[in-house]
Amino acid sequence: MTAEDIKHSPQRINVSIPIGKTIDSIIVSFKETTPYFKNHITKFTHKALNEEKLTQEFVALLRRKTIDLPFLIGQEKADVYHNSGGRVDFYFYWKEEMETTESFFDVEAKRLTDKFPKNRKKEYVIGENKNGGIERFKIEKHGKGISQCGIVGFIEDLTTDYWLKTINGWIIELSQTNDNWFEDEILFDPTDSDNYCCSFSNAKRLNSDSVLLHHFWIVL
Amino acid sequence: MTVEKITLKNGKLIVPNFPIIPFIEGDDVFSNYDISIIEDSVRVMADLFIHGENSNAVKPINTIDLNTIIENFGNEFSSVLNLMYEDENKKFRLDEVVSIDNSFIATIFKYDNTTSEKVKYSSQTGLDLVGLTHHEVSQHLNTNRIIKLYPQKDTIVFVKPNQYRYWISLIAYRDADKCFADLSKAGY
Numbered sequence: 001m002t003a004e005d006i007k008h009s010p011q012r013i014n015v016s017i018p019i020g021k022t023i024d025s026i027i028v029s030f031k032e033t034t035p036y037f038k039n040h041i042t043k044f045t046h047k048a049l050n051e052e053k054l055t056q057e058f059v060a061l062l063r064r065k066t067i068d069l070p071f072l073i074g075q076e077k078a079d080v081y082h083n084s085g086g087r088v089d090f091y092f093y094w095k096e097e098m099e100t101t102e103s104f105f106d107v108e109a110k111r112l113t114d115k116f117p118k119n120r121k122k123e124y125v126i127g128e129n130k131n132g133g134i135e136r137f138k139i140e141k142h143g144k145g146i147s148q149c150g151i152v153g154f155i156e157d158l159t160t161d162y163w164l165k166t167i168n169g170w171i172i173e174l175s176q177t178n179d180n181w182f183e184d185e186i187l188f189d190p191t192d193s194d195n196y197c198c199s200f201s202n203a204k205r206l207n208s209d210s211v212l213l214h215h216f217w218i219v220l
Numbered sequence: 221m222t223v224e225k226i227t228l229k230n231g232k233l234i235v236p237n238f239p240i241i242p243f244i245e246g247d248d249v250f251s252n253y254d255i256s257i258i259e260d261s262v263r264v265m266a267d268l269f270i271h272g273e274n275s276n277a278v279k280p281i282n283t284i285d286l287n288t289i290i291e292n293f294g295n296e297f298s299s300v301l302n303l304m305y306e307d308e309n310k311k312f313r314l315d316e317v318v319s320i321d322n323s324f325i326a327t328i329f330k331y332d333n334t335t336s337e338k339v340k341y342s343s344q345t346g347l348d349l350v351g352l353t354h355h356e357v358s359q360h361l362n363t364n365r366i367i368k369l370y371p372q373k374d375t376i377v378f379v380k381p382n383q384y385r386y387w388i389s390l391i392a393y394r395d396a397d398k399c400f401a402d403l404s405k406a407g408y
Contacts, residue, residue, distance in 0.1 A: 013370045015331050017305050022404040025304045053255035069303050069320050094401040097394060104404055147407075203315045 023105060023148050023214065026092060027198065029069070029150070032038065033062045036194045038220065052203050055109040058218075059090050070095045076132050077103060079144065086141030089152075106142045106149045108133050112163050112217065113156040124153060124163075125170045132172075134213065137203045138180065143211050151218040152169035160217055164190055187215055195219055256389035258298065259376060264388050280322065289387050290317050291339055296389040300396035305403070309333050312376075316340040325382050331374040340386040368398065 018065040019022075037058050041049060045057065056075070063073050075090045081102045091103035108125045110133040119128055126132035133151050136142045143149040155163060164187060174181035182204055190199040197217040250258070262315025268277040269317040281289050312343045316328040316341060366386070376399055380386040 013408075014373045015403065015408060016310065016369075016374055017403065017408040019407050021305055021408050022400075068251055068300075070300055070397045094397065094404070096401045101403065138285060149323065203306045 004043065019166075020148065023150075025069075026071075027103060027150075027214055027216060029062060029066050029168045030137060031193075031196060033058065033065045034218055036065070037061050037194060037218065041220070050110050051109055051154070053090050054111070055152070058109070058152065071104075074101070075102070077106075082140075082144040084141055084144040086136055090155075094209055102145075104146060108136055108142055108150070109152045109154070111156055112158075114158060115156070122170050124151070124167055126174065132140045132184070134201070136205050137211050137213060138205055140192070140205055140207065145208075146211065148212045148214065150216060152212040153215065155197075155219045157218050160192055160219065162216065164199065165199070180204075222356045231380045253389075253393060255298075257393070260390035261360075261387045264385055265390070268385055269335075275385075278383045280382045281325075281384055281387065286319075287339075287341070289384070290314075290325065290327065293392045294329070294339065296392035297327075297399075298329065301403075304400060305331070306408070313337075314339050316342070317341045319382070320379070322385070323382055324379055325387070326377060326379045328367075329376040329378075331376075332397060333336065337365055 016198070033165050040061060041054070041057060051144060053153075059073060059075055061163070065119060066073070071092045072095055073092055075089055077088050077091050081087075081100075088103070088106040089109040089131070090104040092105050093101050094108075112124060116123065122132065124133045126135045130136070130141065133153075137149055168186040171181060171186045172183055175186065176182045185201055185203060187199040187201045187217070190197055196219060199215045199217075201213045203209050203213050223365065264277045268275040291314065294317075298312040299312060310331055310333050312331050313334065314327060315330040317332075318326040318328070319342075320326060321344070367377075369377040369379070371377055378395060385391070388404055
């Protein structure tokens with residue numbers, strides 16, 4: 001009997017592809033999906049979807065958009081590789097046959113609304129039960145072992161500019177009262193369009209290197 | 221709905237009652253990648269499963285078909301990686317094909333800004349690759365190793381046996397998935 005075995009050289013791979021290009025291509029697919037998503041939730045769904053339903057529909061359209069790309073998108077993953085305890089909203093893993101299904105890009109989804117009660121107001125950053133968006137990555141509930149992750153924000157009220165200033169204000173406030181938060185964790189390099197806003201932040205982790213967060217906000 | 225039974229008799233598949241298969245009208249539900257995978261599954265892989273070592277899939281590629289088969293492999297492989305990594309300046313492309321003792325084929329891919337579609341062909345003799353690619357796991361099991369190399373900047377090389385089954389679109393997508401995993405794990 002003859003079987004097949006794939007062997008590859010252990011040398012360091014050296015290509016002139018820019019570092020981080022894989023994640024950049026994923027963010028491009030977010031941008032391309034956004035107009036369809038906005039149209040979709042207006043046309044085909046009931047108003048006032050919760051975070052879970054918004055994420056479900058965004059991921060469904062994202063999967064359709066990226067069907068030919070060499071990765072797959074999973075949802076609500078329990079981390080069987082690091083036992084981190086969290087369940088990330090969606091994640092990307094390699095299509096490669098017979099190999100790991102470990103995530104290489106975890107994404108958390110959060111609503112950005114001024115209608116949250118007081119105890120959920122800052123949930124994009126920090127939550128009452130260690131369930132804040134950025135907080136989950138800092139404590140490695142999500143993104144364990146990964147150097148880049150994402151947060152998709154669904155802007156339901158107010159403007160991208162308002163949320164950028166408000167969220168950075170919360171981070172600065174936390175850095176003055178909490179030893180685990182730092183001023184340089186604020187969001188930076190925002191780029192705006194009518195439909196979305198992209199920015200970055202470095203979330204510092206207690207037990208490993210910082211994780212680069214890609215913030216992708218959809219203006220609903 | 222009935223449960224159908226497929227049996228193997230003297231090496232041939234017997235389907236007593238042809239199952240009711242859902243029929244999809246129109247082909248617009250399939251991408252070009254899907255269509256290539258379906259065609260390869262029907263044309264090459266089914267033949268391999270049925271006839272095993274006697275299948276055409278394990279025969280050397282006819283010289284007359286070689287350029288077409290390998291360039292199709294090269295285009296399909298490059299197209300998957302280019303979905304992720306092509307930019308205004310650079311993209312993956314098949315640069316060179318080397319036939320080695322008529323038993324193996326090496327394909328050399330480049331990531332560069334060359335616009336030429338012309339693939340270079342050459343032959344090598346006297347390279348003993350059998351020891352490198354053929355591995356006897358046990359008395360009853362041998363493995364054919366497919367060699368994937370990143371030997372220098374912006375270069376990917378595959379060395380595989382000269383058999384049809386290794387150079388079809390279906391396998392090009394699988395090889396591209398593996399390279400994508402390597403590249404993204406390396407931080408690109």
